[in-house]
Amino acid sequence: MRKLEKLLIGAAVCALAAPVVAQADDQDMQKKIDELTKKVQKLEEQQKGSDQKKVEDLTRKVDRIEEKSLGKWLTIGGDYRFRVDSLRGDVAAHSDAIGTMNNLVGGFLGPNGVAGTPIGSADGTNSPTALQFIMMGKSGSLFTPTQFNTILNSYMPQAMAAALPGIFTAMGSGNFTLQNTALTPQQQGILNTLGAKVMPAVMNMQIGSIPNMLGLVQAMNPAATATTKVGDVFAGLPAAQQQLAQQMLMQAFLGQAGALNNNASNLATTQSYKAKNDLLYTNRLGIDMHAKATKDVTVNVRLVAYKTFGSQDDSAVTNNGNTPFFADRVGAFDGTLGHVPSSSLLDVDRAYATWSNIADQPVWFSVGRRPSTNGAPSNLRLNNERPGNGGTPALLVDYAFDGMTLGWAPDIEALPGAYAKVCYGRGFESGFETPSNSLKDTDMLGVAIIPVDTDPLRVWLQWNRGFNIFDFPVMSNTAFGNTGPATSLGDIDWYGAGFMSTLKNIGPGKLNFFADAGLSVTHPNGNVSNNAGFQGLMTGSFFNQEAPSDKTGWAAYAGARYDYEPSKTKFGIEYNHGSKNWITFAPAADDMWTSKLGTRGDVYEAYLIQELNLKPVSSHLSKAFFKIGYQYYDFAYTGSNNWVGAPQKISDIKSTDLMLLQPLKSAQDIYATFEVKF
Template sequence: MKKLEKLLVGAAVCALAVPALAQADEQDMQRKIEELTKKVQKLEEQKGGADQKKIEDLTRKVDKIEEKSLGKWLTIGGDYRFRLDSLNGSTKAYTDAFGSLNNAQNALQGTIFGGGSVAGQPVSQLMPLVQTMQHTTSYAAAAGMVRGLMSPLPPGTPANIVLQQQLAGMLMTPAAAGGYAIQVPAYKPNNDTLYTNRFGLNIHAKATKDVTVNVRLLAYKTFGSNDDQAVTNGGATPFFADRVGVFDGTLGRVPSSDFLNVDRAYATWSNIAEQPIWFSIGRRPSTEGAPSNLRLNNERPGNGGTPALLVDYAFDGMTLGWAPDIEALPGAYAKICYGRGFEAGFETPANNLKDTDMLGLAIVPVDTDPLRVWLQYNRGFNIFDFPTMNDTYFGNTAPAVNLGAIDWYGLGAMSTIKKVGPGNINFFGDVGMSVTHPNNSVSGNAGFEGLMTGAFFNPEAPTSKTGWATYVGARYDYEPTKTKFGVEYNHGSKNWITFAPAADDMWTAKVGTRGDVYETYLIQELNSKPVSSFISKAFFRIGFQYYDFEYTGSNNWVGAPVKISSIQPGDMMLMAPVKSARDIYATLEVKF
């Protein structure tokens, strides 16, 4: 008996040392626990009930050792992905608004250093125009300024005002005709081979009986580069607002660097007051929601995800959820979600920005293997004009004005029908609606564009815009060879806007497209037995995406949409207007 006690104490010391010693073999410790348990059982059989108290004490010691095992409270997993993309697109001829401003600035700086003048007036007279533009953040002031610059001037107008109007005219005049406007001819952007590496590390810890912590770290970089230039059209006008640069909600979601960023980190308190209520707070699991898990070959998101059609963004926030046991509604739950998209800091005389927040209500009346149904409502408050980004085509950007609010509504379902031939079929349908509520503000940095209103140097009175989108798809899982084949289609209307810049698409988040996107893919899993966990797997995925854009401004809430077919070479735009794009991609992915 004493010998057995010593063995158990020794095992306990080993178990407690595991967290501190990375070399400790968890599986070996589990084996020892099993051996000791068998010895206790054998001793109990031999004694026939004698020394029962000592046997019970030893059994409790074995239980305590097992409870201290890492596997009882800590789970570590993750994934690795190599991806190859072949990208090709087609643009319309347009005038680069930001490039034109830079051209004017460079020309004027040359005049300054040369000690000359423009139209007979000192260049210093032009500074009020630049300063006024940057600080003009109301529609009324912007409209008045543009009228003043474009309208005929009466005799006796001050020379500096005449000069500012002449400068505005030169800004609209092509450089070839002696002005500053940079016209960009139609071209076909192309990148035959874009290689990327992505590594994710997942940590799940059971802190107490009802409290857990989940963490996901992500590093996502381009081969041969440690920045985002490969997907932002580095050095030239960006194509889409969600691929101008990397910002807080897209860290680790857009190829940028080898830094291991925090994609998710949140604590969850379940079973509150012995009721099916949970509270969760931290960096939310608000990316890769249903139904995108099908094409990404992920597990279902569970009750922590958000519909991918409406939100794909790494929010910092919190959730309060309730999952009642209703026989007629298996798996039903509801939750209220809150997230912060931008922290404005202290209110000061020089800073009147407000925090950008998101409030959501999710109702899932059914969540089972064969059927999942969801209803979603979100509202974005105090939407900013530009996120905080560094080293973009537009320089270092940051929110300068709050443009208003946006409401989103969503309804979707996904289902699985088993034993359809030699496999299973998964399919889904999702619809969404967006409604903007612009205030009287416009962005001076965007040429007086507002929340889905106006064009560069052409402000529009604040008007609510309603858009809609639909997203459907299916995947057939051929069980004998672990082959999965899927097709997807989504359409967005003229005024559709979503909040999905972190979506796993290279060109732009496809669910935010104002037009049509067609996608087909094939997943081939390796026929290998899982080792690290029951969901471990390795697979290849090849796919094809085709974007057919009908309006400009996909995934951009700044400025009004323009029909692609109506764009003229003299139209000033902040983004290069893409009329079509395709992406042929292939991946090797390992989940452990």
């Protein structure tokens, strides 16, 4: 353009310099100059428009490239944690229920056992042999339903009947009284259960079908015949003698070693001891993805791999195939995948889609594997950001649910940040309903109202109901074999209210503190779990069935964390208490022994977090820190985090009491972590 301009101007100068040669007048020359100037201006405008168009085209191309780039619609982050724990526990003396059952069954199937004999049979039919009983089994199962029915309805009545001659002979010696054969409260309960489920079959047996019984009875009553029933023999005894016979029968089967059982015992008794794991190392990797699919529709995904050093299973926290300590640490299952150390496989911890601004209103709908773990206020001790509107109070729920949420966030000036939501989740899918499958789905319904949600203050109110609570979740290779729901035990209601707050400029830092309270109310439906020895929803103990009744429990949770900003140091303390009948739904909590918020007793925790003073790179929330902490559990009742069976006071446990889980009096965990969030 500039070269053209110079040529034109030069031409004009030549024209001015040649008036003599061209003999043109000044007016013609000026006209030519004006025309050339206009042409130059026009060419400049055309060139400028062309450059602008090129710039605009280039801008559009860049915008299209940016819209298609990953960074425009996909955000990837995550976290890594190395953790070391030193665990100590004080186990109370007790008798292992499953070990005792195995001893009993071993006796039934042994060379001198009742299996394959006609004891008690009026027509001489034999009970299933030991081989037949074994063939009823299923790989990975402790006892199949068929085996359990054989034990309850065949072997146990036979064994009790076979013991009667020895019991009657011992009674005649005068060495046994109601006092020296007295039963513990649990033994009396077991006797009551057997009296309803086993003894009717014994009482209906003919004494002629029981070895050595006919002659013994005829010595007391010559009128007795082979067809006389055991019940008629008992009816002829004084009430005190009937009671003594039953107590001696119970002592022979489930009492301590003594004369009645030849200095042996079926009880698998464990004396009090110290359980410990000096050093438990774990690795955890989490990958977070947030995708903007369309306007107002997003997808969030979290993948987690959580494993123990030197292991690809959960045995380090489930007691290595021995009787576990707590129900939420029997094995990893759907609600705890990625939250209990298990394997190096990446599990889908969260995967859900959210549609916001529905109909241009502050309404959202979200569905998928929910963000129902690590809720407020546990974010403080985990050093996480405050959970968004998808979280749930940690005191009531810490469980990886599949479900959906419908939420509403009205703009109310007096209630800043307020929102409400209705949540639904499925804890167990029962499959097709068939003549052989009457199980029901386990579902959860919740309503959350958050009247205030701001940086200085967050307040929450929560109600949940669990419908058709199962007895056992689906787990593999546990101390109880491969487990799964066998019956629905009833419903549970939960109520909660709490708050968390932050006060800034408290000295050289800020103070975070919270308080939370919860109430649980169980509604048993009368069903009991055969796999758990006739225990129901917060009712009964092993082989000690209890009439169903609602149980109400409560819990409180409080704590504080001070953030010393100059050095990025954070110090926190927490305390929680659970009553005798408190039950939560929090097996996925980040605690090694058991979810501390489900404890029936007291838990104290203190921790120190030291963040490294390093510039964030991957995101403004990126950080790296060390953490050390200490937890002390003081258990008042058995059954923390377990809704199967009634709680029993720890101090009242006898060494003869049958326990499905090992009862801890106290436990402690000294832990340290190195964590990176990116």
